[in-house]
Amino acid sequence: MIKIEQEAWDLMVAHAQKTYPNECCGAMLGPIDGDVKTVRVALPLENAYPGAQRERYELRPEDLLFAEREARKNGMDLIGIFHSHPDCDAYFSKTDLENSCPWYSFVVLSIQKGQFQHANSWLPNMEQTEAAKEELEHPHA
Amino acid sequence: MPKILIPTPLRQFAGKKDAVEVGGATVGEALAALTTEHPDMKKNLFTDEGKLRSFVNVYVNDEDIRFLEKDKTAVAAGDTISIVPSIAGGK
Numbered sequence: 542m543i544k545i546e547q548e549a550w551d552l553m554v555a556h557a558q559k560t561y562p563n564e565c566c567g568a569m570l571g572p573i574d575g576d577v578k579t580v581r582v583a584l585p586l587e588n589a590y591p592g593a594q595r596e597r598y599e600l601r602p603e604d605l606l607f608a609e610r611e612a613r614k615n616g617m618d619l620i621g622i623f624h625s626h627p628d629c630d631a632y633f634s635k636t637d638l639e640n641s642c643p644w645y646s647f648v649v650l651s652i653q654k655g656q657f658q659h660a661n662s663w664l665p666n667m668e669q670t671e672a673a674k675e676e677l678e679h680p681h682a
Numbered sequence: 683m684p685k686i687l688i689p690t691p692l693r694q695f696a697g698k699k700d701a702v703e704v705g706g707a708t709v710g711e712a713l714a715a716l717t718t719e720h721p722d723m724k725k726n727l728f729t730d731e732g733k734l735r736s737f738v739n740v741y742v743n744d745e746d747i748r749f750l751e752k753d754k755t756a757v758a759a760g761d762t763i764s765i766v767p768s769i770a771g772g773k
Binding site: 564573590596597598599600602603605606609612613618619620622624626627629634636637640641642643644645647667669 | 687689690736737738741744746764768769770771772773
């Protein structure tokens, strides 16, 4: 399961609401203890998708390298990635799946009319053909 | 020997190490040495055809090997190889 602590959560929601109506993205860092991942730090990152960001996001590899280094520097792990779905639900779309990485948790925040609605976490498989829903605990749950 | 930094989710396939020093004069040779030493890493990094998976980027120090010599990029002692995911999406 994945638990998101208050400070990290507030930053994720603020980033998603600030970038509305575009999609936001970022990295989630924290410790992993057995099956429990605890997100302590959220790192908002720039959506680098060159086209319509209302419908797409793209992370620069160098930003993910930075996130990985930040995690190591602070004795934490890169747990996963978060992004927003403006004016639609927090499902894991075909585009999300086909551009995912199976090593990480993917938290999707549904932002409707500029306000947070709900969130889900997803675990894509190696073939990028399906994603399982992961138990998610966050302060708004 | 160059050092390969192992992302957290892959450490279970690399003897729980966060970094592995390997032999090899190129990135391709270093990754081959890694997957020979830790065979379970292979399916995470490479397709059945032996190509790097689409979600895997490789950096030598601060440089993406796609903009260098790809798997023929030279590495030496003191170089750090990072395995970085490629991630995008959309609703």
